[in-house]
Amino acid sequence: MLSEIVDVVLKSLYARSASLYNHSMVTGRLAQQLVVAGDLWRDYDPQQAHIAGLLHDAGKLFLPDAILLKSGPLDDTERGVMELHPIWGGQFCQGTVLETFKQVVLQHHEKPDGTGYPLGTREVCFEARIIQVADTLAALMDDRPYRREILHPHFLLRQVRETVEGLFAGEKERKVLHAVRVVLGLAEGKHARPPLSLVTT
Numbered sequence: 001m002l003s004e005i006v007d008v009v010l011k012s013l014y015a016r017s018a019s020l021y022n023h024s025m026v027t028g029r030l031a032q033q034l035v036v037a038g039d040l041w042r043d044y045d046p047q048q049a050h051i052a053g054l055l056h057d058a059g060k061l062f063l064p065d066a067i068l069l070k071s072g073p074l075d076d077t078e079r080g081v082m083e084l085h086p087i088w089g090g091q092f093c094q095g096t097v098l099e100t101f102k103q104v105v106l107q108h109h110e111k112p113d114g115t116g117y118p119l120g121t122r123e124v125c126f127e128a129r130i131i132q133v134a135d136t137l138a139a140l141m142d143d144r145p146y147r148r149e150i151l152h153p154h155f156l157l158r159q160v161r162e163t164v165e166g167l168f169a170g171e172k173e174r175k176v177l178h179a180v181r182v183v184l185g186l187a188e189g190k191h192a193r194p195p196l197s198l199v200t201t
């Protein structure tokens with residue numbers, strides 16, 4: 001039942017925007033890889049992380065084409081509407097088999113320092129923090145019309161490090177940063193592995 005509903009969401013994302021579908025697929029894959037590579041599976045089931053990544057932007061299904069498909073940067077008004085998508089996504093999950101994912105979908109743009117959106121709450125669940133790291137990486141890998149694709153692993157690591165440091169502290173921060181290095185193929189020594197595939201087929 002759950003996999004069928006997730007499949008319907010993915011098909012709907014694809015129908016609205018192929019790039020939104022690809023972004024969701026890459027975020028799901030990355031979230032799962034981060035949990036495994038960071039040895040975080042006691043905190044977050046990798047399969048749950050995968051599904052949460054697939055669903056995290058489901059609220060964007062409710063955006064008008066003029067905003068969702070806009071090829072350039074959003075203006076302030078459009079950004080205000082865009083920033084409602086976590087609320088719509090949370091409502092989408094509520095009261096369905098997706099209820100377990102409501103909180104992570106709602107909080108995936110919130111920051112522990114209160115500078116996130118849509119609520120600006122400082123309470124951000126661990127799951128939403130992991131999805132945020134995967135989302136940031138996936139967004140940097142996106143080939144957007146107004147920005148060249150950024151795929152150099154060292155550049156990606158530098159960009160994502162700030163996100164990780166803003167979301168985690170201590171042992172968790174160390175584990176997530178290690179996971180990012182592994183996923184980007186930058187880990188050394190006994191943890192070194194080739195970059196994990198991001199093929200979404």
Ligand SMILES: [Fe+2]
Pocket residue numbers: 056057085108109
């Ligand atoms: Fe989002």
Ligand SMILES: [Fe+2]
Pocket residue numbers: 023027056057135
């Ligand atoms: Fe996203």
